[in-house]
Amino acid sequence: MSAPVRHYVGGGFDTSGDPFPLVDPVTGRTVGEVPSAPVEVVDRAVRAAREALRGPWGTWSPADRARALHRIADGIERRFEEFVVAECADTGKPRELAAGVDIPRAIANFRAYADLLAGRSEQSWHTATPDGRGALNYTVRKPLGVVAVISPWNLPLLLLTWKVAPALAMGNTVVAKPSELTPGTACLLAEVTAEAELPAGVFNLVHGPGADAAGQWLTEHPGVDAIAFTGESGTGTTIMRAAAARLAPVSFELGGKNAGLVFADADLDRAVAGTLRSAFTHSGQVCLCTERLYVERSVFDAFAERLADGTRALGGYGPMISAAHRDKVLGHLAKAAADGEVLAGGGVPSFGDERDGGFHVEPTVLRGLPEDHPTVREEIFGPVVHLAPFDTEAEALALANAGPYGLAATVWTDDLARAHRVAPALEVGIAWVNTWNLRDLRTPFGGVKASGIGREGGDHSLDFFSEPMNVCVKL
Ligand code: NAD
Numbered sequence: 001m002s003a004p005v006r007h008y009v010g011g012g013f014d015t016s017g018d019p020f021p022l023v024d025p026v027t028g029r030t031v032g033e034v035p036s037a038p039v040e041v042v043d044r045a046v047r048a049a050r051e052a053l054r055g056p057w058g059t060w061s062p063a064d065r066a067r068a069l070h071r072i073a074d075g076i077e078r079r080f081e082e083f084v085v086a087e088c089a090d091t092g093k094p095r096e097l098a099a100g101v102d103i104p105r106a107i108a109n110f111r112a113y114a115d116l117l118a119g120r121s122e123q124s125w126h127t128a129t130p131d132g133r134g135a136l137n138y139t140v141r142k143p144l145g146v147v148a149v150i151s152p153w154n155l156p157l158l159l160l161t162w163k164v165a166p167a168l169a170m171g172n173t174v175v176a177k178p179s180e181l182t183p184g185t186a187c188l189l190a191e192v193t194a195e196a197e198l199p200a201g202v203f204n205l206v207h208g209p210g211a212d213a214a215g216q217w218l219t220e221h222p223g224v225d226a227i228a229f230t231g232e233s234g235t236g237t238t239i240m241r242a243a244a245a246r247l248a249p250v251s252f253e254l255g256g257k258n259a260g261l262v263f264a265d266a267d268l269d270r271a272v273a274g275t276l277r278s279a280f281t282h283s284g285q286v287c288l289c290t291e292r293l294y295v296e297r298s299v300f301d302a303f304a305e306r307l308a309d310g311t312r313a314l315g316g317y318g319p320m321i322s323a324a325h326r327d328k329v330l331g332h333l334a335k336a337a338a339d340g341e342v343l344a345g346g347g348v349p350s351f352g353d354e355r356d357g358g359f360h361v362e363p364t365v366l367r368g369l370p371e372d373h374p375t376v377r378e379e380i381f382g383p384v385v386h387l388a389p390f391d392t393e394a395e396a397l398a399l400a401n402a403g404p405y406g407l408a409a410t411v412w413t414d415d416l417a418r419a420h421r422v423a424p425a426l427e428v429g430i431a432w433v434n435t436w437n438l439r440d441l442r443t444p445f446g447g448v449k450a451s452g453i454g455r456e457g458g459d460h461s462l463d464f465f466s467e468p469m470n471v472c473v474k475l
Helices: 039-054 062-078 080-091 095-118 156-169 184-195 214-220 233-244 268-284 297-312 323-339 393-401 416-425 458-464
Strands: 007-009 012-014 019-023 030-035 124-127 135-143 146-150 173-177 203-205 226-230 250-253 258-262 290-296 341-344 364-367 384-390 408-412 430-433 466-474
Touching: 007 039, 007 184, 039 146, 039 173, 039 203, 039 214, 062 080, 062 095, 062 156, 062 184, 080 095, 080 156, 080 184, 095 156, 095 458, 146 156, 146 214, 156 173, 156 184, 156 226, 156 458, 173 214, 184 203, 214 233, 226 233, 233 250, 258 268, 258 393, 268 290, 268 297, 268 384, 268 408, 290 297, 290 393, 297 341, 297 364, 297 384, 323 341, 323 384, 384 393, 393 416, 408 416, 416 430, 458 466
Parallel strands: 146 173, 146 226, 173 203, 226 250, 258 290, 258 408, 290 384, 364 384, 408 430
Antiparallel strands: 007 012, 007 203, 019 030, 124 135, 135 466, 341 364
16 A cells, blocks of 8 residues: 555645555555545645744745745755656556656756746846936836646646746645645645645645546635646646636646658658657657657658567557546547557557556557547647658648647758758747757746746746846936
8 A cells, every 4th residue: 555645734734534455556456545625624734834924934035035946956855766766657658767767857947946046136127317316216026826726637746846946936835736646745745845845835735636626626715826737638728717717827738639740851760769758758648748759751661660660679668547547548549440450569568467457558659640530639648659651841731730749859851951940930938959858947947828827947937936126216
């Protein structure tokens, strides 16, 4: 059984609420339970966060807060192995992913925002006045207040801390609600914030589902001043409606249906290896994963064959997060097999051990589906990539830019001019050329169209989590 899942409210742990089962996606077995926070607990968490704004936290200087963020990073480092075990237990992802990406990135999130905060300055102006004495205008940055952070199950700690760190950096207090499917690392984070001597109520944690539960109650709570959310685009619409009622600002990182473009002039070895990563990392359950790949016709067959070979050779991959999600992915694969061609994968693997009770899906390469097919248009969020040919650069761009989403794209080309022509013309928030998911935490991160509202990363996050105020002093 995994460690007990507990809410963390006003500096105290709490297990109130009806429990629901926590399932190991590797085996399908129930391994614990999650208490579903009642309204009363959500309300208490928001009140504790409000109260903490008025306490010592409100007097901490940016340097004090930066030091606190480093202490949290130190705390995660000290308990690194516990975090890795909890991350793998919740998500079923391979250990090397959790230990190589998720937990180090959570540490880096706190350190990056601590360092950015320490080096941050605000604008000031000397303004001319008719009497010749002038005025001094300067900007004061204030926290928004109580911030709700709602995060998904695919990169539970990475995405939670990506919002919590800048929110705390700017002096806000937080009520976090992680996905009900992956509560483990958030519980450890709560313990670490206490060990890092954050005052009670600065970081609070409530568990439970979204609709008609903790998530919804948090977004509708009049005491929540802003909402930072990562998840499905449809959930974003629901949350925005709740926020609109009281004009609360939102920062949204939403779904995607990311395209890749492979030009004939690309280094095909690099493009194949890069696509195996971009399509199948964490079994395709990364918002940035490539689900549509357009390949220039002259190299299409060769590329498709090599990608299919590489895909069949993949091993050691993790499961879908839940039975429901596996069934959704398999539904897409059934439609795709009927209407197109399966080049690799397409089914459920058989391991001959306890993993056969889990939610695995084979890494899958498809071709031959029309562009308006649901499998090509809708986000699958699984290990599935569809290949289609193109003839011209203009056609490639039109194909990539079609559809409701605009999160990320990859371009594979060795033509420098083409790279600089095509990448900025993509209707996405992030375009990678000859790489995928290479991140610098200072860069803007987010999507256009149905993939998000606002940008995270660097100063973009620090700006979102604060209100600039103008002070004008007549000299
Ligand atoms: P989801 O929208 O179902 O849930 C995300 C979170 O919102 C969970 O904590 C959930 O409990 C909560 N929630 C659900 N309904 C709610 C409601 N009515 N009110 C308040 N909260 C509610 O998404 P998911 O299935 O957990 O995650 C997968 C989705 O997240 C995919 O669409 C993926 O593309 C997206 N995602 C986007 C990014 C990005 O950076 N753009 C990153 C990771 C995942």
